[in-house]
Amino acid sequence: MTNSTISSDALSNAIEGGPVFDRMLVYSEEDWAHMSRAAGLFRAIKKLEPGSRVRSLATHEAAFLLNLNRSTIYRLLKKFEGEVVHLFPRQPGPSRGIKCLSSAREALVQTVLKSDYLTKQKITVAELERRIEKACERQGLKKVSRTAIQDRINRLDQHMVALRRGELLKAEDLTLRPGSYDVRAPMERWQIDHTPVDILIISAIDGEVIGRPYLTLIIDVATRMIAGYYISWDRPSARSVAAALLCAVGLKGPLLERLGLQGDWPICGLPIALHSDNAVEFAKSVPYRRGCENYDIRRELREIGKPRDGAHIERLIGTMMARCHFLPGTTFSNIRQREKYDSAAKATLTIDDLEKWLVEQILDYHERRHAGLGCSPRQAWEAMCRDQEIAPRWPKDFQQFYLSFLPSHRATIQRQGVQLLTLEYCGPVLQELRRHMNEKVELRYDPHDLSKVFVQDLKGLWVPVASRYPDCPRITLWEVQAEQRRRRLLELGPARGWMIITEIVRRRAARADASRLTKSERLARERASAATAVEGLAGQGVNNLTTWTRLMEGGK
Structure with a gap:
């Protein structure tokens, strides 16, 4: 046997007691090989009869080979249990778990930890x-060091700490999720969500920046096909949901034709379930x-504080926003990414330009290989629809x-009809309902067009x-x-009906003649001149089912 280069200090400092993995250090392959040879010597010695001359000679030879005295060899043999890790040297300092604070200081630290640190106030360690x-x-006690305080925080269950401090995302990261969100059929589950777009948009009229x-x-979970979308200046609302669902x-075909794009976007029809977060427009x-x-669509709301349940739509939004960062006028995801980039000065796209770009990205997304599917979303869609004989x-x-x-409003049928925001509406259907003792009705209205509302007839x-006007x-x-707020601020008194409409028309004309508008005025002008693409989609029929027919017949 040749002499080993294992240092005598490394072996003689093998820890006494405590969990093995608490004393593990990172060793090179060479050091591990030396320790493995030493363990082999000890295994051979322990097989010999205790007290025999052969064992004594073997111990003496081991001491010579390992450059240790015989008393150290006997001590190591007594502690050695057959594993190499028992020869790991002890790390400097006290063993893990040993508390060096006095009982009074320890009790004080634990009390303040529970009362101040483990709360949703989220105070810092400092x-x-x-x-x-x-x-x-x-209390007249000696100061406790930052290291001692941090050590006691580290000993706590970090998942419990995150929950007590209201750090739900951190708690989620600390929780293993071995399962998967398994959806195997097209149209079985859609996910829907909103986001502000990471780009500044200009007005198509004067080129001034309006905002984001x-x-x-909406995404089909099984195939990752993007079912539909909706872009507008409005904050997420019932109208946004209605328009996106109508698109989905x-x-x-009519949408692609309106945008002047070529391509195939086959997904359509009613889903079985619609999954969303707990925003007001859903919950x-x-x-x-x-x-x-x-329409027999199962409504699913994800659990509060569990964003992983909406991972597919969140990932899709992240993908689209990442692509958006290559456009002129992008705001990026945060200030750090944006740095000194002047988004307002670089902005060149109108909202119509953005919509066309988005649909181009959707068509491209459908054709690119998806890592989770092993193929493109469109290939997954066509294969699943054909194999499972999915009919819309x-x-x-x-x-x-x-x-x-669409948004709703509860109204009473009066002699002048029904009222919404001081505007009055009247028509034959209201007369018919009133004659059948239906005085209370539910209105549906489009926030972009209050020239009419919708009421359910007897069928x-x-x-x-x-409108009555x-x-x-x-x-x-x-x-x-805005007109109602203006009148309240100027103390002009309440205005009803035609007075409000007349003032809105007058202010529109003033904005058209003005050389310089505020951002809110430009936004109001854009909303007033918004395209009516949603109405075009709402008027379509279902007589063009060539894509579905081709799939059912086994085409590609």
Whole structure:
């Protein structure tokens, strides 16, 4: 046997007691090989009869080979249990778990930890150290070091710490999730969510910057196909949900034709389930709940504080926003990424330009290989639809489907009709309902067009009811609310009906003639001149099913 280069200190400092892995250090392959040889010597010695001359000679030879005295060899043999790790040297300092503070100081630290640190106030370790120092001064105790405080925090269950401090995302990261969100059939589950787009948009009229629009996206979980979208200046609302669902359920041919794009976007029809977060437009919206129930769509709300349940739509939004960062005028994800980039000066896209770019990205996304699928979303869609013989479910009327999800308002039928935001509406359907003792009605309205509202007739169909005022233009909800606020601030007194409409028309004309507008005025102008693409989708039929027919016949 040749002499080993294992240092005598490394072997003689083998730890006495305590968990093996607490004393593990990072060793090179060479050091591990030396320790493994030493362990082999000890295994051979322990097999010999205790007290025999042969064992004594073997011990003497081991001491010579390992450059240790015989007393150290006997001590190591007594501790050695057959594993190499028993020869690991002890790390400097006290063993893990040993508390060096006095009982009074230890009790004080634990008390302040529980009362101050493990709360949703989320104080920092520096602030915790300051509070413990003051508590020690009051009790005449020696100061506790930052290292000792941090050590006691590290010993705690970090998942419990995150929950007590309200750090739900951190708690999620500390929780293993061996399962998966398993959806194997197209249309079985869609996910929907909103986001502000990371880009500044300019006005198509004067080229001035307006702001960031909002995007609603819907994804089919099984195939990762993007079912639909909606871009607007409005914050997420029931109207955003209705427009995105209309896009998702309907055929995409008219949309691609309107944007002047070539491509195939086959996903359409009603889903089995619609998964969302707990935003107001999902969790508390009566039209959304009733619309889903009416069209046999199971409504699923993810558990609060568990964003992983919406991972597919969140990842899709992240992918689209990452692509958006290559556009002129992008705001990036945060200030650190943006640095000195002047988003307003670089902005060149209108909202129509952004919509066309988005649809181009969607068509490209469908054709690219998805790591989770092993193929592109479109290939997954076509294969699953063909193999599982998936047939689409359609609403009988797309206009009725769209109206079912619009914002609602409860109104009473009076002699002048019904009222919404001081605007009055009247029509034959209201007369018919009043004659059948239906005094309370539920209105549906489009915030982009308050020139009419919709009421369900006796057959359950949504019927338009026009404004009482002749030649009422297409006015928006925000214009009406802005005029009401203006009158309150100027103490002009309440205004009803035609007075509000007349003032809105006058202010529109003033904005058209003005050489310089504020950002809010430009936003109001954009909303007033917004395209009516949603109405075009709502008027489509379902007679063009060539894509589905081709899939059912086994085509590609």
